Amino acid sequence: MGHENDFDHLAQLTETVKNEELFGLDAEEVLYRLYHQENVKVYEPKAVTFQCSCSRERSASAIAAIERQEVEEMVAESGSIKLHCDYCGADYEFDAVDISAIFDQNGPASNTVH
Ligand SMILES: [Zn+2]
Numbered sequence: 001m002g003h004e005n006d007f008d009h010l011a012q013l014t015e016t017v018k019n020e021e022l023f024g025l026d027a028e029e030v031l032y033r034l035y036h037q038e039n040v041k042v043y044e045p046k047a048v049t050f051q052c053s054c055s056r057e058r059s060a061s062a063i064a065a066i067e068r069q070e071v072e073e074m075v076a077e078s079g080s081i082k083l084h085c086d087y088c089g090a091d092y093e094f095d096a097v098d099i100s101a102i103f104d105q106n107g108p109a110s111n112t113v114h
Helices: 003-015 019-024 027-035 056-064 068-078 096-105 107-113
Strands: 080-084 091-095
Touching: 003 027, 019 027, 056 080, 056 091, 056 096, 068 080, 068 096, 080 096, 091 096
Parallel strands: none
Antiparallel strands: 080 091
């Protein structure tokens, strides 16, 4: 029996569950009634948390990818550069001191390249 057949079989079993059973019984009871001929493994519930991969370091490296002159003009205009992450809503702010730290960090290395 292939996996697709297994799935059809499980789907058929699933359709036999009644609303009263779903609402009146706890999850393990429902699973047992439906699939007791099958091997059912109930995993421990795990808390699901959203975690964004953004960080201040990543934002800094994004800034480092821009021309230093351009970045410094932006800072001169508005006092700082703000990066907003659309995924998690985090804000990262870089002022003139942060900006020069970003560029001076890889300054000597990139100077030798030019
Ligand atoms: Zn984020």
